[in-house]
Amino acid sequence: MSIGNSPESPEDDRNFPADDRDSIGRALQQARVAAGLTVEEVSASTRVRVPIVHAIEEDDFSRCGGDVYARGHVRTLARAVGLDPAPLVEQYDAEHGGRPSPTPAAPLFEAERIRPEPRRPNWTAAMVAAIVAVVGFVGFTMFNGTDGQAGPGAVAEGPAPVKTTAPAKPKPVKPAPRPSESAIAAVPQDKVTVKLTAVDDKSWISAKAHDGKLLFDGLLLAGESKTFQDDERIDLILGNAGPIELFVNGKKIEDSFESGQVERLSYTKGDPQAG
Structure with a gap:
C-alpha cells in the first residue's frame, strides 16, 4: 500500500485575483459609445477641447495641465456620459500617486533679543555742564546788577499788551454721501x-x-x-x-x-x- 498525495486533494491556490477593471480612458470611451455620443458632442457639452477628450480616452493625461485639471476633466466627462465620477477619480489617484500632501510651513524662529549693556556715567560731560551752569549764573547776576542802577525817573515797563482776536468759527463740513450698496461704479450700465x-x-x-x-x-x-x-x-x-x-x-x-x-x-x- 503506497502512501502519497491523493489525486482529489485540492491545490493551494494563493494567487490574488488580477485587477480586471477597465482603464479610465476605456471606461469613458465605452460609456460614450453606449450613450450614442461622439467626441465632438461630448466636447460641446463639457467645454473640454476635442484633442484633450481623445487623449484622456487613450489614458494620456499629459495634455490636461496637471493632476488638478486631470481630475476635473475626468469628473466632467464621467458625468457627461452617465458614469459615477467618484470611482474614476479614486482610480486616477491610485494610479498617479494620490492627491499631493500639503507642504508643511517653514518653522519660524524668534530672533534672540540682545540686552543692551548698562551705560556708565560720563563724568566729563557732567563737569562741563556744571561749569557752563556756573558761568551762566554769574553772567546773569552781573547783568541784572547793572540794570538795577537806573535813575529815579525810570518807570518800570510792563509787557506790551497782546491783541487777541476771536477765533473764526469753523465752517460746517457737509457729510459725504454714502454710496448705495447696489451702486455699480466705473462700469458701463448698458454692458x-x-x-x-x-x-x-x-x-x-x-x-x-x-x-x-x-x-x-x-x-x-x-x-x-x-x-x-x-x-x-x-x-x-x-x-x-x-x-x-x-x-x-x-x-x-x-x-x-x-x-x-x-x-x-x-x-x-x-x-x-x-x-
Missing part, C-alpha cells in the same frame, strides 16, 4: 463686464460672448487678471475655480469655489446678485 483674477494659483478659463464668439481660452497664471465685456451676456468656464476672484458689473461675487472644481457661469447686465 456686462466680467473681471477674473487668479489669486494664489493658476486656472484654465474660457470666456464667450452672447453670440458664441470666443473671447479667451487659455491659462490664467497666479496674479494675472482678465476683463471681458459684451452687450448682452458672457459665458464662463473655470477649470480650477478655487483661486479665482470674480467681479461682475463692478460687484464682487462671494461664491466659494473649491480647488479643482469646474464651474460654468453666465452673467448678464445689471446686479449679478439680483438673479
Whole structure:
C-alpha cells in the first residue's frame, strides 16, 4: 500500500485575483459609445477641447495641465456620459500617486533679543555742564546788577499788551454721501463686464460672448487678471475655480469655489446678485 498525495486533494491556490477593471480612458470611451455620443458632442457639452477628450480616452493625461485639471476633466466627462465620477477619480489617484500632501510651513524662529549693556556715567560731560551752569549764573547776576542802577525817573515797563482776536468759527463740513450698496461704479450700465483674477494659483478659463464668439481660452497664471465685456451676456468656464476672484458689473461675487472644481457661469447686465 503506497502512501502519497491523493489525486482529489485540492491545490493551494494563493494567487490574488488580477485587477480586471477597465482603464479610465476605456471606461469613458465605452460609456460614450453606449450613450450614442461622439467626441465632438461630448466636447460641446463639457467645454473640454476635442484633442484633450481623445487623449484622456487613450489614458494620456499629459495634455490636461496637471493632476488638478486631470481630475476635473475626468469628473466632467464621467458625468457627461452617465458614469459615477467618484470611482474614476479614486482610480486616477491610485494610479498617479494620490492627491499631493500639503507642504508643511517653514518653522519660524524668534530672533534672540540682545540686552543692551548698562551705560556708565560720563563724568566729563557732567563737569562741563556744571561749569557752563556756573558761568551762566554769574553772567546773569552781573547783568541784572547793572540794570538795577537806573535813575529815579525810570518807570518800570510792563509787557506790551497782546491783541487777541476771536477765533473764526469753523465752517460746517457737509457729510459725504454714502454710496448705495447696489451702486455699480466705473462700469458701463448698458454692458456686462466680467473681471477674473487668479489669486494664489493658476486656472484654465474660457470666456464667450452672447453670440458664441470666443473671447479667451487659455491659462490664467497666479496674479494675472482678465476683463471681458459684451452687450448682452458672457459665458464662463473655470477649470480650477478655487483661486479665482470674480467681479461682475463692478460687484464682487462671494461664491466659494473649491480647488479643482469646474464651474460654468453666465452673467448678464445689471446686479449679478439680483438673479
